[in-house]
Structure formats: structure tokens, C-alpha cells
Amino acid sequence: MQDTLVRVFVVAAGLLLCPRDNPGVEEWDDAVDEDLQKHEQMLLEGEEKLMENETSEKGIAKWERDYLWYIWNTFSIISIMRFFRKFLKRNFKTDLEETRISPRRSPEVSLPDVETLQSFYAQCVQASAEKMLREKGFLEGFANDLLEAMRTVCENNGSMLIEDFQMVKERDIIVHFAPCKPYSVRCLLGNNPVSDPLLYMQVCGQIKLLKEEKVPNGCPCQSADADDMVCLVHSESDKAKTKVADAFNGPLCSKNTPFLSKSKITRWFQNTVKQAWAQISHKYEFELSIRYVETPGALVVRFKSGKKINFSLKPVVKFNTEAHFCITPWSSRDVDTFWVLSLSVYEDRLLEHLSKRLPVNSCRDQILEIAFFLHRRQEALTGKTALKDIHFKMALMHLLLAKKTSQWQPNFATCRLQDLLSFVEESLKRKHLTHILVGNPLAEVTGLPKEICRAKPVNLFHLFVEDDCAYKNAVMHFQEMFQNAHMLIHEYVVQPRAVLNICYAS
Known part of the structure; x- marks a missing residue:
């Protein structure tokens, strides 16, 4: 049976x-x-x-x-x-x-020789950089005018205050904001118990909203409607005691928490930009619109001639004088109160520190700018991916530590560019790229806070471990970028006039 x-x-x-x-x-x-x-x-x-x-x-x-x-x-x-x-x-x-x-580069595809690469860098990459510098002056003046109108809008609604701004790149502007009194913020570094790719690929923290409150002493003169009251016990010079408490459900905080919500900040910032633009749009002969709803401050200026300029206006909260918390894409709602700590100032400082020992006129800047150019050009063709400039910069710093100083001579530009792309390709294959600063005690030479130098190392490619779709898009982007590199470089060097507009458009 x-x-x-x-x-x-x-x-x-x-x-x-x-x-x-x-x-x-x-x-x-x-x-x-x-x-x-x-x-x-x-x-x-x-x-x-x-x-x-x-x-x-x-x-x-x-x-x-x-x-x-x-x-x-x-x-x-x-x-x-x-x-x-x-x-x-x-x-x-x-x-x-x-x-x-799986990322596999075609073995028959190779980079041009050193002379062709240097000619491409001088005629296309540098020319594009000079064009962006001219646009920087325009964007700086326009951002100043727009932010002044945003300050007026914020004064009327009383939620947050727009402070100063800073151009960290030619088309990348960060805007510091802070809460109105009696509120203040406290930045906290820590790990989230929720499992999310964002927390493994960046240094994250929370921004707690605090409120200064009076400590009641039982006297009616401290009541809310006691402005016209004369107290015989407490003189005007006597200051009421205050305490700082967590502002649960405060302005732009996540529900039932005292922590600022990234989604609410995004909506607030975008609405403020729209209201400010409505006040000053009559002074300009172009259109301003938001490129991505999910990203705060991703803007585009469209002229009547058809020309357009993409730039970003990012709301940030100061962590210290050199670092700030910002909002990045590729994160879920489970980490709506966790912000990414930007370490770009320390990264650039380390890059300069490593470059001091290189030969004069080394190929470091050349290959990094070419990689940036090819990456952005591919983004203009196929769209944005999770692969960013920071990944190429981080790969370069790893190579600077691994290669001898004599291998960075100008005549080694093609070899080093090949090494850079191969390093990124291998990192994509392993889905692992370590941030060179976080968890590295030697990074204290850059002035990086000790709690970050001693923190657990982060994997900048951890998102690809969790998200197969993002990984597939990044791999396809990189493969097409490398395959198109040889054609783009040769076409520009052979026919510079025909490709001039293409390079400027990117």
C-alpha cells in the first residue's frame, strides 16, 4: 500500500x-x-x-x-x-x-594609437570642455537669479530656507537648505536595518529634525497668548528655559518620525523651482522644464533656436564644511529617510595627492576626461544607466595605486585608457568596485572624518548584485560605449568639421 x-x-x-x-x-x-x-x-x-x-x-x-x-x-x-x-x-x-x-568585450575591438588619441583629446574633448566653461557663466548667473526668487517663495510658506549655492561642476549646482526657526537639523551616520542596495554602495545617514521648545514653569506668562500680559514674578530680562526635542511629524519629515523624507523634499524643491520660475520667466527668452520627476533639480533650458542645456540644481544638507547629504536615484521607498553622503571633495583631494608623484604632463587627466566624454556621449545615445562618472574616477584611483609612476608618461595614454576600461569591465563582471576612501585609514591624509575612514568598506556596484535589470543596462551601456569609441574617435580625427557639432551636442 x-x-x-x-x-x-x-x-x-x-x-x-x-x-x-x-x-x-x-x-x-x-x-x-x-x-x-x-x-x-x-x-x-x-x-x-x-x-x-x-x-x-x-x-x-x-x-x-x-x-x-x-x-x-x-x-x-x-x-x-x-x-x-x-x-x-x-x-x-x-x-x-x-x-x-555577462560583460564580454569583443577581442577584435581596440583603441586608437597614442597620436590619434591625443588629437581627439585636443580637438574634441578640450573643445567640448571650453564650450561647457562658456555655458558655466550663463548658468551661474541664471542660478543666482532663480535662487533669489526661490528664497522669496520659501519666506512666504515658511517651511525651509534656501541658503547659498555652489557649482561643483560645469553643469552641477548644489543648493544648501535648512529649516526655519525654531527648527534645526542633526546629521547622523549609521546603518539602516532595512536591506537595500543603496546602503551597501554608499555612505548613508539620516537627517533628524529638532525643535527648540520652552520648558514650562507653571506661570501664565509663558502661555501662547501672553504677549500683552505683564508678569509681576518674571521680568522681561528673565529668559525662559528651553530644550531641544525630536520634531516628530515635523515639516517635510517621514510619517511618525523626526527624519527628513527625501520624497517630500523632492516635491517641495520642485514646487519651489516652478513657483520661482513663474516669477522671473518674463525676463528670459527660453523655457525651463524638469527632466526627471524622480530627481530633484534635474532641469533643462530650451532656447527658441532649438539649442538646449541640461543642468542640475540639487538640494543638499551640510554635513560639515566639505561634505553634504544629497538625494540620489536607484533607491527604494524603504530608505526614504536615508541620504547619501557625498565625498566628492575628498575624492578630488586624494586624486590630486596621488597625482603629485606622477611625471610632468602625465596622461592621467587625459584618459579620465576621454572616459567621461565617451560615457556621456553614450548616455546621450541610449539614455542614463546606473554607471556614473564616479565609477570611472574610482577605477582610475585604484590604477594610480597599482601602476608605477613611470607608466603614466604621455606616450602611455592608450595603454592606460585600455587599463581603465578593462578595470571597469572586470569590476562589472564581478559586480564589485570598492570605494577607495571608506574604510581606508590612509584616507585621513585628505581630511576625511575618522568615523568614515574606519567605517565598513562599501561596494559601489552592490546595486548590480540586487537589481538584474540595472546590471543588464549598465553592461549593455559599457559594451556599446567601448565599441563606439574607436569609430567616434577616428571619425572626428579624420573629419573634424563633420563631427564638431556632434561633440558639442554631447
């Missing part, structure tokens, strides 16, 4: 896991039908024989038991074969998918 139940279970599992309408297993169904027909014929022949020989009831029972044993064994074997066929098919599809998105 137990053997029969086991066989019934195997048959049922096989039929459930491998339904009849699944393509590729119809041949097994045909085989089953043929076996059943044979067994039915054998049953008829057996009945005739039994009728003729008039066998005993004991013999009939034994024959039926043998027949059932034969049927169940046949079904069990077929079901097991169909089950393993389905299992192997699924594994095969998974292996194909992993192989398809």
Missing part, C-alpha cells in the same frame, strides 16, 4: 510540474497513450483467457495486482523523466540568460 501511494505521488508531481500543454513534452504523452492502448489490449486478451480457463478468484486477484504494479511503475518512470526534462530546461534557460548579460 505504501509503495502504491509513493508512486501515485510521483505521478501527480510529474503531471503538475509538466502540464500537457507544455511544448516539448508532447512526445511523452504519445508514448503514454500507446502504452495504455497496449495494456488495454492485454487486458482484453487476459479476460478471454480467464473466461476460457475459469481461473480461481485467487488467481484473478494476483493477476490484477501484477497488472497494477506494471502500470504504476510505467507511469512513475515516465513522470520522473518528464520532471527532469523540465528541470534541466529551466536551468539551461537560466545559464543562457546569465551568459547573455
Whole structure:
């Protein structure tokens, strides 16, 4: 009886896991039908024989038991074969998918020689940089005018205050903001108990909103409507005691917490930009619009001539005089109160420190700017991905520590660019790129706070471990960028006038 139940279970599992309408297993169904027909014929022949020989009831029972044993064994074997066929098919599809998105560069694709690369850098990369410097003056003046209008808007609604701004790049502007009195903020570094890729690929923290409150002493002169009251106990020079408490459900805080919400800050900042632009738009002959709803301050200026300038106006909170908390994409709502700590000032300082030992006119700046240019050009063609400039800069700093100083001569530009792209490619393949500052005690030479130098190292590519879609897009982006690099560089060097507008447009 137990053997029969086991066989019934195997048959049922096989039929459930491998339904009849699944393509590729119809041949097994045909085989089953043929076996059943044979067994039915054998049953008829057996009945005739039994009728003729008039066998005993004991013999009939034994024959039926043998027949059932034969049927169940046949079904069990077929079901097991169909089950393993389905299992192997699924594994095969998974292996194909992993192989398809694995970063593999074509071996026949190579970079141009040093002379061609240097010519491309001088004629295209530097020319584009000079154009962006001219645009920097325009953006600086426009941002100053726009932020002044934003300050007026914030004074009217009384939620937050717009402070100073700073151009960290030609098209990247950070705007410091702070809460209105009696509120203040306290920046906290720490780890979130919620599992999210953002917390493993950056240094994160929370921004707690605090409120200064009066400590009641029981006197009516401290009540809210005591402005016209004269107190005979407390003189005007007596200051009421105050305390600082967590502002639960404060302005722009996450629900039931005292921590600033990134989503609410994003909506507040975008609405402030729209209201400020409505006040000053009559002074300009162009349009201003938001590029990405999810990213605060991702703006684009469109002129009547068709020309456009993309730039970013990012709201940030000061951590110290050189670092700030900012809002980045590629994070879920589970970490809405966790902000990324930008270490760009310390990264640039370390890059300069490592470059002091390099030869004069080294190829460091050249290859990094070319990598940035190719990356941004590919983004203009296929769109944004999780692969950013910081990843190329971080890979370069790893190479500066690994390579000898003599290997950074100007005539090694092609080799070092090849090394840089190969390093990024290998890091993509392993889905691992370590931030060179975080968790590195030697980074204290840059002035980085000790709690960050001694923190747990972070993997800048941890997002790719968690998000297959983001990983696939980044791999395809990198592969196309490398394949297009040779063509773009040669086309510009051979026909500079024809490609001039393309380089400027990027």
C-alpha cells in the first residue's frame, strides 16, 4: 500500500510540474497513450483467457495486482523523466540568460594609437570642455537669479530656507537648505536595518529634525497668548528655559518620525523651482522644464533656436564644511529617510595627492576626461544607466595605486585608457568596485572624518548584485560605449568639421 501511494505521488508531481500543454513534452504523452492502448489490449486478451480457463478468484486477484504494479511503475518512470526534462530546461534557460548579460568585450575591438588619441583629446574633448566653461557663466548667473526668487517663495510658506549655492561642476549646482526657526537639523551616520542596495554602495545617514521648545514653569506668562500680559514674578530680562526635542511629524519629515523624507523634499524643491520660475520667466527668452520627476533639480533650458542645456540644481544638507547629504536615484521607498553622503571633495583631494608623484604632463587627466566624454556621449545615445562618472574616477584611483609612476608618461595614454576600461569591465563582471576612501585609514591624509575612514568598506556596484535589470543596462551601456569609441574617435580625427557639432551636442 505504501509503495502504491509513493508512486501515485510521483505521478501527480510529474503531471503538475509538466502540464500537457507544455511544448516539448508532447512526445511523452504519445508514448503514454500507446502504452495504455497496449495494456488495454492485454487486458482484453487476459479476460478471454480467464473466461476460457475459469481461473480461481485467487488467481484473478494476483493477476490484477501484477497488472497494477506494471502500470504504476510505467507511469512513475515516465513522470520522473518528464520532471527532469523540465528541470534541466529551466536551468539551461537560466545559464543562457546569465551568459547573455555577462560583460564580454569583443577581442577584435581596440583603441586608437597614442597620436590619434591625443588629437581627439585636443580637438574634441578640450573643445567640448571650453564650450561647457562658456555655458558655466550663463548658468551661474541664471542660478543666482532663480535662487533669489526661490528664497522669496520659501519666506512666504515658511517651511525651509534656501541658503547659498555652489557649482561643483560645469553643469552641477548644489543648493544648501535648512529649516526655519525654531527648527534645526542633526546629521547622523549609521546603518539602516532595512536591506537595500543603496546602503551597501554608499555612505548613508539620516537627517533628524529638532525643535527648540520652552520648558514650562507653571506661570501664565509663558502661555501662547501672553504677549500683552505683564508678569509681576518674571521680568522681561528673565529668559525662559528651553530644550531641544525630536520634531516628530515635523515639516517635510517621514510619517511618525523626526527624519527628513527625501520624497517630500523632492516635491517641495520642485514646487519651489516652478513657483520661482513663474516669477522671473518674463525676463528670459527660453523655457525651463524638469527632466526627471524622480530627481530633484534635474532641469533643462530650451532656447527658441532649438539649442538646449541640461543642468542640475540639487538640494543638499551640510554635513560639515566639505561634505553634504544629497538625494540620489536607484533607491527604494524603504530608505526614504536615508541620504547619501557625498565625498566628492575628498575624492578630488586624494586624486590630486596621488597625482603629485606622477611625471610632468602625465596622461592621467587625459584618459579620465576621454572616459567621461565617451560615457556621456553614450548616455546621450541610449539614455542614463546606473554607471556614473564616479565609477570611472574610482577605477582610475585604484590604477594610480597599482601602476608605477613611470607608466603614466604621455606616450602611455592608450595603454592606460585600455587599463581603465578593462578595470571597469572586470569590476562589472564581478559586480564589485570598492570605494577607495571608506574604510581606508590612509584616507585621513585628505581630511576625511575618522568615523568614515574606519567605517565598513562599501561596494559601489552592490546595486548590480540586487537589481538584474540595472546590471543588464549598465553592461549593455559599457559594451556599446567601448565599441563606439574607436569609430567616434577616428571619425572626428579624420573629419573634424563633420563631427564638431556632434561633440558639442554631447
